[in-house]
Amino acid sequence: MAFEAGDSTGRVPVPAYVLDFPGLLSFLGEEAVAHGAEIRTGTRVSGPITEGGRVTGVECRGGADRVTADVVVDATGPAAALVDDLGLFDPSGATRAVGKEFEVEGAHEIDDMVFRFDHDIAPGGYAWAFPAGDGVLKAGVCWLDDYYEVEATDPGVPIDAYIDRWLAADDRWTVDRRREAHAGSAYIDSSLGQRVADGLVAVGDAVASINPLLGEGIRPGMKSAKMASDAVIDALDADDTSRDRLEAYERRWKRERGTHWRRQNLVSHLLYGFDADQQRRFVEKMDALSSAQVGRFETYDLTVRDYLSIYPYSVRDLRRIPDLLRRV
Numbered sequence: 001m002a003f004e005a006g007d008s009t010g011r012v013p014v015p016a017y018v019l020d021f022p023g024l025l026s027f028l029g030e031e032a033v034a035h036g037a038e039i040r041t042g043t044r045v046s047g048p049i050t051e052g053g054r055v056t057g058v059e060c061r062g063g064a065d066r067v068t069a070d071v072v073v074d075a076t077g078p079a080a081a082l083v084d085d086l087g088l089f090d091p092s093g094a095t096r097a098v099g100k101e102f103e104v105e106g107a108h109e110i111d112d113m114v115f116r117f118d119h120d121i122a123p124g125g126y127a128w129a130f131p132a133g134d135g136v137l138k139a140g141v142c143w144l145d146d147y148y149e150v151e152a153t154d155p156g157v158p159i160d161a162y163i164d165r166w167l168a169a170d171d172r173w174t175v176d177r178r179r180e181a182h183a184g185s186a187y188i189d190s191s192l193g194q195r196v197a198d199g200l201v202a203v204g205d206a207v208a209s210i211n212p213l214l215g216e217g218i219r220p221g222m223k224s225a226k227m228a229s230d231a232v233i234d235a236l237d238a239d240d241t242s243r244d245r246l247e248a249y250e251r252r253w254k255r256e257r258g259t260h261w262r263r264q265n266l267v268s269h270l271l272y273g274f275d276a277d278q279q280r281r282f283v284e285k286m287d288a289l290s291s292a293q294v295g296r297f298e299t300y301d302l303t304v305r306d307y308l309s310i311y312p313y314s315v316r317d318l319r320r321i322p323d324l325l326r327r328v
């Protein structure tokens with residue numbers, strides 16, 4: 001991974017992979033069907049069915065269809081179609097992030113996954129360029145709404161124009177054609193909200209499992225699903241799908257991810273509000289991580305001491321303290 005700001009680059013030697021995301025989704029779907037799942041595409045869930053405070057199924061197509069289940073899983077991403085209705089997760093207490101990327105055909109000469117911090121290209125966020133095979137690049141821009149509002153000089157400019165601006169300005173690639181686009185949003189928080197209710201578990205972005213610092217969502221989302229499935233299998237075996245039983249999942253998530261996500265949430269609020277000089281010093285410090293720190297960065301286990309060693313201190317941080325305290 002290469003972090004860039006101004007003329008500075010910080011390389012962090014962790015193995016990183018560019019997924020064929022539609023291919024991954026097809027693979028997961030085929031695996032699920034092979035294990036007995038029935039997939040209904042084009043079926044919009046409109047809300048949970050509850051009986052005596054317990055979730056017993058979902059309503060689809062505005063109530064025209066109903067599906068009942070021993071345990072319901074909310075995996076609807078930032079739409080949070082069930083947890084929102086059940087009051088488990090409060091998006092108003094979280095920070096919203098948006099992102100968009102294009103697959104780009106053309107020549108390029110990058111081997112690293114590049115993350116660029118530059119408020120002109122990605123106000124209040126970062127831009128990325130990932131090599132995606134011969135003559136193909138994924139290039140995108142994301143930002144946190146709160147910091148975009150501070151850093152964007154012209155709020156009327158759409159996100160596509162920022163991506164195009166970067167594609168045109170950087171001479172490490174040439175663009176023959178922009179093809180598929182992938183866009184979406186996510187809620188970033190300390191991920192310590194409720195993840196279970198009587199008869200329901202929620203996984204992935206529906207409960208902000210996405211890593212708050214750089215927005216890696218696939219690995220944490222799948223991790224949350226694995227933890228949830230362990231608890232659900234145990235609950236079904238015990239014929240008890242109450243919140244008390246399913247809570248093993250929530251406790252495990254908080255134990256294994258909670259502290260790190262809370263810290264990284266704080267660091268993300270600092271990072272996306274850095275000025276240009278702090279962005280530059282930050283990437284230079286990332287270049288100087290020890291091999292032990294690189295290992296901890298890869299597994300999201302950076303310590304407070306690690307953060308203090310990479311933090312680009314500035315007196316302007318003092319002005320930001322009240323806002324940071326309010327957020328965390």
Ligand SMILES: Cc1cc2nc3c(=O)[nH]c(=O)nc-3n(C[C@H](O)[C@H](O)[C@H](O)COP(=O)(O)OP(=O)(O)OC[C@H]3O[C@@H](n4cnc5c(N)ncnc54)[C@H](O)[C@@H]3O)c2cc1C
Nearest residue numbers: 044045076077079081099100101183184204205216217218
């Ligand atoms: C532009 C962009 C680039 C990204 N790049 C990366 C990356 O490089 N690496 C990475 O790890 N993460 C990346 N992410 C984040 C990652 O995509 C998400 O964190 C991850 O997809 C979350 O998975 P999920 O299954 O929880 O939710 P989603 O992938 O959002 O899936 C939710 C599904 O539920 C469906 N749904 C929603 N509402 C309903 C409803 N009411 N009824 C029925 N179905 C419903 C949706 O259609 C969707 O199919 C990126 C995100 C964006 C927007």
